Amino acid sequence: RDVDVGYGIMGLSIALALQEGCEIVGHVHSDVCSVGEARDRMIATAIANDCDWLFMSDADTYTSNGKAVWDMVSHGHKTGVALIGAPCLMRNGHGYNVILEEGSGWAKPEQVENQIRNVAMIGSGMIAVNIRWLQENWPESPWFFEHRPKGKDVRRIGSDRMFCELLRDKGGQVISYGHLIPKNGGVGATGHEECDNRERERTAA
Secondary structure, X not given: OHHHHHHHHHHHXXXXXXXXXXXXXXXXXXXXXXXXXXXXXXXXXXXXXXXXXXXXXXXXXXXXXXXXXXXXXXXXHHHOOOEEEOOOEOOOOOOEEEEOOXXXXXXXHHHHOOOEEEOOEEOOOEEXXXXXXXXXXXXXXXXXXXXXXXXXXXXXXXXXXXXXXHHHHOOOOEEEEOOOOOEEOOOOOOOHHHHHHHHHHHHHO
16 A cells, blocks of 8 residues: 555656656556566557656655656766666665676665766666667667576576666666665565566566
8 A cells, every 4th residue: 555655646746846848658557477578568668659768667666756756867868878777775675776886796875875876787676768778779679588597506697687787788878876765665576486487488488
């Protein structure tokens, strides 16, 4: 219930804080088992509707600071980055979903809060994707997918990290925008095994 209310407030706050020269094209609710597939569907919809940017928020992540959302997107647009995101406190409370550089651990609050930083990876809890950059540099899907190396002792690489790695490989910048800190409702998805199998099949296809 808190998440439902938070999402309603977020929608209103973003609409009320609409900046001059900007337009909200629409809202996409992608309710599918695979997170990667859901994100890819949203990107495809944004491309089909000739959007410049896609603002994406997880089902359990929200903010009441609509102005900060627009400021984040505006900063990304002015600097021409491929991806800009708000650092989200992870459910275990041990850090933010940001990796500052390859090989480092999850970022601590003092490393990301109230700071704008070029980073190696940011999770997709609340992000904005530069659709124009994507069309020019990475026009074909899939964009979000997992890498599952063979061998039971080799850890898979999640779709968020793969997306950021490939953006950077193609010359794009990934930015953590620490002037926006969303709330995480901590609502976990059900049916993890089913979703995991679905993502494995999609990645192998």
